[in-house]
Amino acid sequence: MDRKFLKIRNSQVKIQEMLFMLIGLTIFLAIVFLFFLSFSLSNIKENFAESSRQGSIMLASRLASSPEFECAENDIALCVDTDKVIALMNHKEYTRFWKVKGLKIEKIYPTMDKILECTNGNYPNCNVFTIIDGGTTNIIWDSSYVTLCREEYKGGYPYSLCELGKISIGTETSV
Amino acid sequence: MDRRNKKSQNEAFGFVIIVLLVVIVAVIFLGIALRKDNPNIATDAEISNFLTASSQYSTECYLDAIPKYRKLADLEKDCYYRNFEQVKCPENQNACDILNKTYYDILKEFRPGGRVLSYYKLNFYYLSGSQEEQRISFGNDLIFGNSTGCFSKRGATSEISGNEEKSSIVANIEVCEEKSINE
Secondary structure, three states, rough: HHHHHHHHHHEEEEEEHHHHHHHHHHHHHHHHHHHHHHHHHHHHHHHHHHHHHHHHHHHHHHHHHHOOEEEOOOOOEEEHHHHHHHOOOOOHHHHHOOOOOOEEEEEEEEOOOOEEEEOOOOOOOOOOEEEOOOOOOOEEEEEEEEEEEEEEOOOOOOEEEEEEEEEEEEEEOOO | OOHHHHHHHHHHHHHHHHHHHHHHHHHHHHHHHHHHHHHOEOOOHHHHHHHHHHHHEEEEEEEOOOEEEHHHHHHHHHHHHOOOOOOOOOHHHOHHHHHHHHHHHHHOOOOOOHOOOEEEEEEEEOOOOOOOOOOOEEEEEEEOOOOOOOOOOOEEEEEOOOOOOOOOEEEEEEEEEOOOOOO
C-alpha cells in the first residue's frame, strides 16, 4: 500500500516538474514573441513615416511641374520659372488654387548671407518666394529640390540662368 | 542506481534542448539586428530630385562664346569626352575641375529631410550601350565623412544620354544623415 502511494506521489512530482517546465517555456516564448512584435511594430511605424515623407516630396515635385511654375523649356524636369513665380505673387487670388496651407520657394545655391524675401523691387537679388504664408500653427513643411531658372541677358543676348532651389508645401497637421 | 542515472540523463537532455532553442532564437535576433546596421542603399526621391535639379545648374563655363553657359549636366559630358578646347572655364580651369568644385559647394548646402550629412560619395561614370555593358569612371570622386556607423544609407543616380547610341553618363550619389538627438 505504501509502495503504491509512493509511486503515485512520485508521478505527481514528475507531472508537477513538467508543468513548471512548460509554464516557464511558455513565459519565455511569450516574452520573445512580445519582443519581436515591438521590433516589427517600430519598423512598420518607421516605414509609414518614410513613405508619407516620400509622398509629400512627390507632391511638391508635381506642384513644381504645374503650368503655373514650370519652365518654358519643356525638356527640363523639376524646373521652376522664377519670372512666373514673381508675377504670380502679385495675384493673391491664386493662393486658393493649390489647396495647400503654405507654399514657398527658396534659393539654395548660390547662397546669400541673409534671408531676403522676394518682391518686385529686389528680384532677382533675393532668395525666398512666399506664395502662401502658412503662418506658424499646425503646419508641416515638406520640400523637393528644384531648378530655379530665369531669363537673363548678356551682351544683348538672352539666356536661361538656372540655380538650385527648393519648393516647400505646408499641410495642416491633424493635431 | 542505474534508474537514477537514466533520469539524470533525460533531464540533462531536456536542458540541452532548451539551451539550443534559446541559442537559435538569439541567433535569429542577432541576424535581424546586424542586417539593420548594414542597410542596403535605399533609393530616395528627395536625393534623386536633388541630382536632377542640380544637374541643370548654370556654371560659368561656356561653349564657344558667352552667353552659351554650360549646365552641370553638360559639364559631365564635357569632362568625360575631354571637350576642353571648345568649353572655356574661368581661371584656366577645365570642365572636370568646375564640375567637381561646383558639386562640392552645392553638397555643402544639401540637407535631405533637413538633416546634416555625415557622409556622402558622389561619382560619375560612363555606361556604354553595347551588349557588353562597359562602365568607365571619370572625374574625381567627391567623398566627405565616413560611412561606418551609418544608420540609414540612401542614394540615387541620374542619367543623361551620351554621344554614342544608347550610351549614358551617370551621376551616382550615396549619403548618410547625421542621427538627430530625438532618435
